Amino acid sequence: MKDQNCIFCKIANGEIPSTTLYEDEDFRVILDMGPATRGHALLLPKEHYANLFELDDKLAAKALVTAKKVAARMKDALGADGFNLVQNNGEAAGQTVFHFHMHLIPRYENDGAGISWTPGSATPEEMAEVKRLVDEK
Numbered sequence: 001m002k003d004q005n006c007i008f009c010k011i012a013n014g015e016i017p018s019t020t021l022y023e024d025e026d027f028r029v030i031l032d033m034g035p036a037t038r039g040h041a042l043l044l045p046k047e048h049y050a051n052l053f054e055l056d057d058k059l060a061a062k063a064l065v066t067a068k069k070v071a072a073r074m075k076d077a078l079g080a081d082g083f084n085l086v087q088n089n090g091e092a093a094g095q096t097v098f099h100f101h102m103h104l105i106p107r108y109e110n111d112g113a114g115i116s117w118t119p120g121s122a123t124p125e126e127m128a129e130v131k132r133l134v135d136e137k
């Protein structure tokens, strides 16, 4: 299913032009227009799924295999020193476009891209509580 009002549906299906690094029957990988680093790309399914939780299981599996294949090519071609796969779900997690996508972010020594967090601390009680809540589901 496509969503008429979704910009990534239009890009993934070629209605809006993009710089495409890879395409098959299920996915398109495009360059991000606001890149974190040189070569930052987005993997978009051609069908509309708002986020990971809605994504079809078969496509979810294929998304990672496809990301792996394209990321390996990109890393080589661009001489990247490392690579981040980032995938945001929900506003609280930084998602701004509500069509599932994976960020493919080549990393270079000292590139200054801020994909990190300050480690917090968790008490044994908190860890046990989290485990109990998840186990109960």
Ligand code: AMP
Pocket: 007, 030, 031, 032, 033, 034, 035, 042, 087, 088, 094, 095, 096, 097, 098
């Ligand atoms: P997220 O915050 O995970 O939802 O990521 C959305 C990403 O889409 C951001 O990195 C934007 O720079 C990128 N983006 C939004 N609109 C476009 C567009 N028309 N073409 C390419 N990238 C886009």
Ligand code: ZN
Pocket: 002, 003, 006, 007, 008, 009, 010, 047, 048, 049, 098, 099
């Ligand atoms: Zn869409």
